[in-house]
Amino acid sequence: MRQPHSERLSDILKRLGENGNPDMTLGDIIKALGERGFGALILLFAAPNLIPLPPGSSFVFGVPLVFITAQLMIKQDKIWLPKRLNDARMGGGRLLHLLQRLVPYVVKVEKLLKPRGTLLTSAFGERLAGLAGLFCAIVLLLPIFGANMAPALALCCFALGLIEQDEIAMLAGWLGTFATVVILALLYLFGTAIFAFLSNWITP
Template identity: 35%
Template sequence: MPASDSQNDLRRFSDVIEELGRSDDPKLKLEELVAAFGERGFGAMILILSLLALLPWPPGGKAVFAVPIILMSLELAFQRDAIWLPKWALNASISRPAYRAGVSRIMKAVRYVENLTRPRIPFLTGDIADTVTGLICVILALIMALPIPFGDALPGIALVFFALGMMQRDGIAILLGALATSACGLYLFLIWRTVFEITQHIGGWLARIFH
């Protein structure tokens, strides 16, 4: 392992995401994020992208984070050892001042959760479990990118839990991710049911008018 990767692995996750905001370069590229986390790989990258996606962004901004999460989750599901992303994805960037502002808002929570997680329930973080987790994360990232009112929060939270579980090998975090995924599914069902009933009512009202 290169020395820089070894040093990255020794640093706390919270320290790495803070250091990424200190550069003078006005743009933070995804390529820089991948390099910063070194051998921590999929869990760390999905975690930081999911945390950033939970922040308010202009319409369509969530897709900037959803696309690389989908690609990395697929690689995780197919048991790749290291992250690979196409050049166009690695060149995707956000404003570093916006990154610093967002990180400052979540850092206290990140450090608190970081201190709570530890390796446990190993069968939930093994190779087979990683495949299942990766496929679920693909679905969650797709949902997060949809223009559903408040529909990005629940999948984003579920992704954060799954990513923490993968990074820290913490089965409790994986279970919390599964619980958040269930809540996300229930929310989508209620949204679909509401839209269906409204459409039916509008259809019946129009039928009575033009009958």
């Protein structure tokens, strides 16, 4: 298990959110986050899906999450993003506004989290979390009504668990992943039943 960080994530997010540099890119944010990069970026792109968003927004946030979680799964040391994403300017944009909105909530959650546990926060546990996170990120890409909340919550829990090395937060992420599977199964069964009903009703 890694040692706890000397600077809290909330302090970094606050500093970034107050940065009005119009030339600041997503790559600059990744550098500022340092070794917290995976967890912090997952949190940053997953959290917006917990609130009502315009149609198509989950796809916009889901694409970076696919790249990030896939690299966490293969235990890549540094985050790589396509040049177009890496060079995307964040200064004065929605992402920086989101950073500022996230800070109060992150401060509250940080008080509950602490480094604990060795299984779910081990290197192998983090790779498994990357696999589950990739699944949740793919679900966010799909235009499935009512299926965004659970995977987004799972991703946020995984992110906080990675950042603070907290096994309980990681466990919550796995529970959120399980809930996502259950919701998808129920939606599939419901959709199949509706399709069968309509087929029988339309067919003479």
